[in-house]
Amino acid sequence: MLAERSLPGTHPREGAPRMATKKKATTTGKARGTASAAPEELGNGGELHQLAGGDSPVMTTAHGAPVQDDNNSLRAGDRGPTLMADHAFREKIFHFDHERIPERVVHARGYGAHGVFECTESLADVTRASVFAEAGKQTETFVRFSTVAGNLGSFDLARDVRGFATKFYTDEGNWDLVGNNIPVFFIQDAVKFPDLVHSVKEEPDRGFPQAGSAHDTFWDFVSLMPEATHMTLWTMSDRAIPRSFRMMEGFGVHTFRFVNDAGESSFVKFHWKPVLGMQSVVWNEAVKINGADPDFHRRDLFDAITAGDFPQWELGVQVFDDAFADEFDFDVLDATKLIPEELVPIRTVGTMTLNRVVDNVFAEIEQVAFMTQNVPPGIDFSNDPLLQGRNFSYLDTQLKRLGSTNFSQLPVNAPRCPVAHFQRDGHMQTSTQPGRAAYEPNSFTGDDRGPREAGSDGHVPFPAPVEGETRRIRAESFRDHYSQGRQFWLSQTPVEQDHIVAAYVFELGKCEVPAIRERMVANLRNVDESLAGRVADGLGMPLPAASTPAAPVVETEVSPALSILANAKETFEGRKLGLLVGDGANAAAVKRLTKAVEKAGGVVEVIAAKVGGATLSDGATLEAKQAVAGAPSVLYDAVAILAGPDGGSGLADEPAARDFLTDAFTHYKVIGLGGETDALVAATGLDGKLDDACLPVGTAAETTAYVDRLAGPRHWDRSVTA
Numbered sequence: 001m002l003a004e005r006s007l008p009g010t011h012p013r014e015g016a017p018r019m020a021t022k023k024k025a026t027t028t029g030k031a032r033g034t035a036s037a038a039p040e041e042l043g044n045g046g047e048l049h050q051l052a053g054g055d056s057p058v059m060t061t062a063h064g065a066p067v068q069d070d071n072n073s074l075r076a077g078d079r080g081p082t083l084m085a086d087h088a089f090r091e092k093i094f095h096f097d098h099e100r101i102p103e104r105v106v107h108a109r110g111y112g113a114h115g116v117f118e119c120t121e122s123l124a125d126v127t128r129a130s131v132f133a134e135a136g137k138q139t140e141t142f143v144r145f146s147t148v149a150g151n152l153g154s155f156d157l158a159r160d161v162r163g164f165a166t167k168f169y170t171d172e173g174n175w176d177l178v179g180n181n182i183p184v185f186f187i188q189d190a191v192k193f194p195d196l197v198h199s200v201k202e203e204p205d206r207g208f209p210q211a212g213s214a215h216d217t218f219w220d221f222v223s224l225m226p227e228a229t230h231m232t233l234w235t236m237s238d239r240a241i242p243r244s245f246r247m248m249e250g251f252g253v254h255t256f257r258f259v260n261d262a263g264e265s266s267f268v269k270f271h272w273k274p275v276l277g278m279q280s281v282v283w284n285e286a287v288k289i290n291g292a293d294p295d296f297h298r299r300d301l302f303d304a305i306t307a308g309d310f311p312q313w314e315l316g317v318q319v320f321d322d323a324f325a326d327e328f329d330f331d332v333l334d335a336t337k338l339i340p341e342e343l344v345p346i347r348t349v350g351t352m353t354l355n356r357v358v359d360n361v362f363a364e365i366e367q368v369a370f371m372t373q374n375v376p377p378g379i380d381f382s383n384d385p386l387l388q389g390r391n392f393s394y395l396d397t398q399l400k401r402l403g404s405t406n407f408s409q410l411p412v413n414a415p416r417c418p419v420a421h422f423q424r425d426g427h428m429q430t431s432t433q434p435g436r437a438a439y440e441p442n443s444f445t446g447d448d449r450g451p452r453e454a455g456s457d458g459h460v461p462f463p464a465p466v467e468g469e470t471r472r473i474r475a476e477s478f479r480d481h482y483s484q485g486r487q488f489w490l491s492q493t494p495v496e497q498d499h500i501v502a503a504y505v506f507e508l509g510k511c512e513v514p515a516i517r518e519r520m521v522a523n524l525r526n527v528d529e530s531l532a533g534r535v536a537d538g539l540g541m542p543l544p545a546a547s548t549p550a551a552p553v554v555e556t557e558v559s560p561a562l563s564i565l566a567n568a569k570e571t572f573e574g575r576k577l578g579l580l581v582g583d584g585a586n587a588a589a590v591k592r593l594t595k596a597v598e599k600a601g602g603v604v605e606v607i608a609a610k611v612g613g614a615t616l617s618d619g620a621t622l623e624a625k626q627a628v629a630g631a632p633s634v635l636y637d638a639v640a641i642l643a644g645p646d647g648g649s650g651l652a653d654e655p656a657a658r659d660f661l662t663d664a665f666t667h668y669k670v671i672g673l674g675g676e677t678d679a680l681v682a683a684t685g686l687d688g689k690l691d692d693a694c695l696p697v698g699t700a701a702e703t704t705a706y707v708d709r710l711a712g713p714r715h716w717d718r719s720v721t722a
């Protein structure tokens with residue numbers, strides 16, 4: 001049958017129809033462009049026609065009609081006008097013209113994956129949520145990580161909050177835990193959310209800057225909103241430039257409620273802890289990563305999952321009751337506050353493993369619709385005004401973005417448990433709902449009757465007593481805007497404090513209006529005098545008078561859990577070594593190092609002067625993943641350079657190789673050096689400056705010592721400033 005099909009676009013004058021060839025799916029990656037096409041695949045104008053057959057299904061229109069020719073529109077005469085009668089063309093262009101949907105108004109840029117949550121400890125005593133019913137219980141999940149401010153096409157390493165939104169497909173409906181990688185928020189009341197977002201997005205009269213808070217309108221707004229100060233300490237910290245989605249924490253932020261079978265309620269905060277430990281990059285590195293690989297975070301997640309290196313997070317809960325909540329200095333309904341782990345320890349209750357990348361980014365990552373109001377029985381809301389506002393907002397935003405009230409039927413959003421209701425019709429209805437009655441009460445029977453209420457088995461809202469006058473008022477218990485910011489600052493290591501100071505200086509330095517800088521520094525004086533002094537100094541401005549806090553700043557104990565570096569995990573697991581190899585490099589050393597890093601749970605990426613690879617000492621060619629010009633050291637957690645014997649294989653003459661070493665050094669990375677690297681080191685001006693974290697990697701013993709060192713922190717003592 002295939003053999004009888006004629007090549008489309010062949011002019012009848014040219015004689016007998018040509019035969020279609022059966023083609024196998026290309027697995028070699030060999031190009032099949034016109035240059036390599038068989039003559040019988042070429043059309044009248046030399047264009048390539050790939051015909052169905054073998055494993056290739058027939059192309060059809062959206063309505064299923066086989067398409068004759070996808071390369072030429074229908075025209076009158078070889079060089080004549082295109083005809084309106086070409087419905088296949090019309091349909092194709094029509095669909096293309098409508099491909100884009102509005103991007104998310106915030107968190108537009110993101111990436112996600114499927115996974116599973118396994119409960120490791122029953123929480124039946126405090127919640128009837130089936131996801132926590134018993135140890136061993138598994139629930140399917142989908143996670144989307146995101147940046148907040150940037151557009152869909154922005155870069156991954158913006159200094160920004162990261163979204164960490166998880167959909168649990170529980171057997172009593174979807175639970176969306178729509179959190180961030182920072183446990184507090186900028187504002188206390190959702191009514192200010194549009195203002196916050198307008199301030200951080202591109203300035204409307206000029207359309208920039210993209211994906212960044214380093215501009216006047218953002219700092220203008222937050223400096224006028226002292227409640228935002230605590231959150232800015234977090235966004236100026238290394239939390240806002242994570243090394244990987246796999247290496248950051250996640251937080252539900254708000255205080256939620258658990259409700260058990262007996263109808264008793266407790267408050268709960270949710271925490272995700274990455275099994276790989278937390279890690280961040282440094283700012284100078286982030287800036288360069290954004291140029292070298294704007295998709296750094298999504299590629300990292302995709303690569304890890306497709307390699308079978310599944311990222312995991314432990315889910316922890318802080319559970320406390322109303323009486324306990326009343327003892328805190330702050331209000332647990334205020335989303336600008338956290339509950340230090342030292343006050344209420346985190347109880348680990350399960351593990352989530354992300355084990356499957358999506359098949360289609362648009363269908364799944366773009367169309368997934370998270371909504372804070374999606375909670376199953378056993379989970380309920382507190383009166384946090386930010387949460388209450390969010391519960392109101394997300395339904396609207398999904399309708400705007402996805403265009404139909406039936407977005408819950410999209411595969412990524414559809415609950416995995418049975419769904420039955422009397423909601424009917426609407427755009428893009430895909431469910432053929434049976435039965436005669438589309439209302440209740442009704443007196444029909446069987447399938448005609450439809451579903452019935454669950455009663456006390458359903459989601460019963462916790463009957464929290466409500467009293468008071470209807471007023472637009474901020475509770476007095478929300479007045480303290482600085483104490484927890486101070487606690488965060490004092491809980492950071494000196495290196496982390498340096499980074500926070502540098503970040504404020506960078507960001508405020510981008511503000512053109514001096515009064516904004518002054519107001520912000522005036523607020524920072526309430527957090528810590530040395531912080532404010534150092535920022536003012538970095539900006540080259542006199543220290544302004546402190547602003548007057550609405551409530552006295554309370555001195556609180558430091559919380560070591562708030563520091564990334566104080567809690568760094570000693571491991572190279574899940575990390576990546578950039579191995580720059582020169583021609584003539586010792587083959588045994590390359591092999592030994594690769595094996596040792598892989599044994600430590602890391603990944604080795606080989607880089608050479610040319611992507612064709614390097615010729616090793618044994619004459620074999622080592623394939624390179626990247627040429628050094630496209631693989632700066634910012635893409636790696638640590639680097640090693642294995643050069644050849646004479647003159648380091650010319651690496652010293654390669655500007656990208658020099659940058660590779662200089663940047664690795666500037667970014668405090670552990671550096672391995674093997675072969676003749678003196679010329680390269682000299683060319684970078686680093687001779688005489690190499691320190692304890694620049695280690696030889698020639699012999700077996702050296703390799704072991706180097707790989708052991710990789711598990712440790714960056715060499716923060718290095719006298720550079722990045």
Ligand code: HEM
Pocket residue numbers: 103104105106107110144145146162163164165178179180184185189190191193252253254335368369370386389390393394397398401
């Ligand atoms: C604690 C504070 C907040 C957190 C942790 C948070 C978190 C998130 C996350 C993670 C997303 C992205 C979801 C995804 O990946 O699809 C998101 C989107 C969004 N958030 Fe929030 N958000 C917060 C506050 C708010 C507030 C106060 C509002 C409005 C009142 C709001 C409105 C939105 C909207 C409209 C979207 C876009 C949703 C979409 O189009 O899919 N958020 N938020």
